[in-house]
Amino acid sequence: MTAQEFQQQSHKIPVDPGIYKYYDKQDTLLYVGKAKSLRKRVSSYFSKTFTSYKTHELVQRIHRIEFTIVDSEQDAFLLENSLIKQFQPKYNINLKDDKTYPYIVLKKEPFPRVFLTRRKINDGSEYLGPFTSVARVRELLDFIRSNIPLRTCKLNLTDSNIQKGKFKVCLEYHLGNCKGPCEGFQTAEDYQDSLNQIKNVLKGNLNPVIQHFRQEMRAAAEQMQFEKAAVIHKKIEHLENYQAKSIVVSNRMMTADIFSILRDNDLAYVNYLMMENGSIVQTHTVQLEPHLDEQDEEILAFAIAQLRTTFNSLAAEIIVPFPINYDEAGVVITIPKGGDKKKLLELSEKNVNYFKEELFKKKILQLEGKDDMERKKVLYQLQDDLQLPEVPVHIECFDNSNFHGSYPVSAMVCFKDGVPSKKDYRHFNVKTVQGINDFATMKEAVYRRYKRLFEEKASFPQLVIIDGGKGQLGAALDAIEELGLQGRMTLVGLAKNEEELFFAGDQQSLKLPYNSESLKLIRRIRDEVHRFGITFHRNKRSQGTFKNELEQIKGIGKNTADQLLKEFRSVKRVKEAPETEVAKLIGAAKAKLITAHFKSPETTEPTAAEGDNSAS
Template sequence: MTQQEFQQRAHTIPHQPGIYKYFDAEDVLLYVGKAKDLRKRVSSYFSKTFTTYKTHELVQRIRKIEFTIVDSEQDAFLLENSLIKEYQPRFNINLKDDKTYPYIVIKKEPFPRIFLTRKKINDGSEYLGPFTSAGKVRELIAFIRQYIPLRTCKLNLSDQHIKKGKFKVCLEYHLGNCKGPCEGLQDAAAYAESLQQVRNMLKGNLGSVIAHFKAQMQQHAAQLEFEKAELMRKKIEHLESYQSRSVIVSKHLNSVDVFAILKDDELAYVSYLMVSNGTIVQTHTVPLEPKLEETEQEVLSFAVARIRTDFNSIAKEIIVPFEIEYPDTAISITVPKAGDKKKLLDLALKNVNYFKDELRRKKILHLEGSSDIEKKKVLYELQSYLHLQEVPVHIECFDNSNFQGAYPVSAMVCFRDGLPSKKDYRHYNVKT
């Protein structure tokens, strides 16, 4: 779309907040943006001199402009992020993170089970998370079950079935891992209280869980149930020990989100720390690909909104290295200069630097498509690290295995000039 073509329809764009969408000749969405003043913002694309080829290319491809008026800048901000997430337009910032994150689900059913899932189903169940590691989620569920007895069976524990005596307690009950709701040995109110303690643990609020166990311990002691009181005391000791080992930032901090950014010529990297009740409960770092002339502030603002949405953050304070545009007035933006918050920001920056270095190292190791100079550079580095007399242009690696001392086998992989040579791979049956 030329400047003259745009001027013919510029008067139809209002001076109001909203989002605008650019489409090409094939009606493919190219770009989504937000603006306090739609006409001023859209007009700027057709009146300024561009410093990058990508912005110039975007303007040349525009054939249709659509806009949506909203009530406030905050609404425009939220709508822009949701549209980018849904359509992923070619010229918008691309969050290069296509993982499906695991959740802990509290199933909507009588005496709800808790388990790991990667799919959110609109069935009324409660989903806690997401979390960045499935392995950590499994460890967390195992940790919870050590202290809070919950059922793991798939039985339909309706009141009608329980009253008819359809079920019998299983081994989990006799091991102390379940309190037997299937036989009516635990009522729904007591089970719901246990689930509330699960929620507290997942939010990092171990203090509430410890207080709950202390109350139970005192109740058992008052009723002369000393064995049960001793069991509660051991649980309290273990939780207090775990709490002392966890990453406590500050007992004076409540729930905050911490973001740090590192930007180079091609990509930006954003690190995220979720802090709940003074404890770091989630960490995540993602690469982003700016497509136009976005500044660090614009990239970080986009990442903050997207990551907070993905991780269902409810923190009312965001800690960042510089001021960013975040129109939600209920959220406070903090740029710390010293103290615990500055230490958190430094930790996030340390994580983002490590993440970038790891990506660089991985890129070096993936030599396919690299130039001969890049391949030789890696081989020379390997020669130096291993103190070899010659450049390792041909590498063979062997691995041996057996089945309880019998049926020995061996395998060999081969690398030529730093690349896998799969035609030279071998498998051996070893005779001894």
């Protein structure tokens, strides 16, 4: 749907709050969004320039729009989250969390049993949770069973069966772990009191349980049952010790949900701490994939809605690091500046950082700090997996980088014995390539690197990784052939998305096992060359080393030039675009200036700054 087509029907869009749904030509749901004013929000997609390519792609694919009007922003918020969860549209934020969480179930039966389950079925039983950790649930159950007597048998304890004397007490009764309801030694009311205490323990509310046991201890002492009183006293001590371990910040009663967020390129991580009665009873971190140019505030609000629903939270206070638009009746949003709540937020931020680092460590292989045998073992495995003639003790990896399709640079990282050799890293300002040409840029970088090594009679790497597909690999091989260095090293191409490896001349790619040590090392090297290349490019831009040709046109300022680059992705595309398309974005007067500039015979293609800045 074009902006012009949208304008013809925009007057039909209601101004009320509600949700909107975008469909493509195949009638596939692409995106669900909420709005305070549907007309204003939907119109913004067709009237402004987006910095995100994904948002631009979404708008290009919209064929049909549906609306649902609701009474309030809060209703729109709840309906949006419900529809996203149900349909999981391609362009909505994706919460990567497919785990099955354990519950503690109070079975619907006479004298209910209490046990762990992962299956929540509609059988009338009461399910407490879910919980983020099976170990935590088992610890809770062990704690409960050691302090609150409950039956563990599967007997059908109906009143008639008990009255008929069908059952006899078992060893659990004689050990003091059960009060013997099977023989009528415990009433249903007393058993229900025990269940209520369990619910308090699971909510972190131990004070009522402790008070209950203190009353029992005093009653036993008054009746001269001192041994029984001593047993109850030990249970009280156990509960008080457990309570002391559970309190994180202070012993003041506090019930709240605490959330923090960490962005990392195209991913986001959100940590959730559930605090009840001064105790942290749940902690969980999730990974999210934003598919449009969502801000941190939008991502965090989405995650909060999803996590509070998943874990059945009814906390009336939510603690977050910055203001968010979150509409839920009776809920207060707090942005703490100090005190206990600030400490809780810092604890959440510590957890989310730890989660991200652990994911990174699992994904890549870090051999720093490992002994020589461990490093060699991985390199031997890589040699075997890639069928290399030599052990790859020296590996180099190349990658290209550019800014919105302009100003290309290249980077190379070097790993020796499986660890980075940063003194051998190199970056290259492109000198011989006009405009954007990934293949020619790769060829230039590879040629300059190994021409220098050949002239200096330095050692060559056993393995060279070209970050890109067959085209980039072919360009790199052309450089090696021009230098006459065939056979001196093995070159492989690494596909950016599928993590497939390509060898020269092979029709089929090689896919290493996802968790293999070899692939983890290759990922580590690839991520390092990305980091090094992007950092170099960012520094060059901040220093003003790159000259934007659009800014050299009289009457065109930096903001206009940046706007054009964001829309058309390169100076070349601006040059090739019809004047009418450019005018839609920046106005007719400025579009004429740009057209006149590029028609001038003196105009030349923009190039990156000269100089090699430690490149070889």
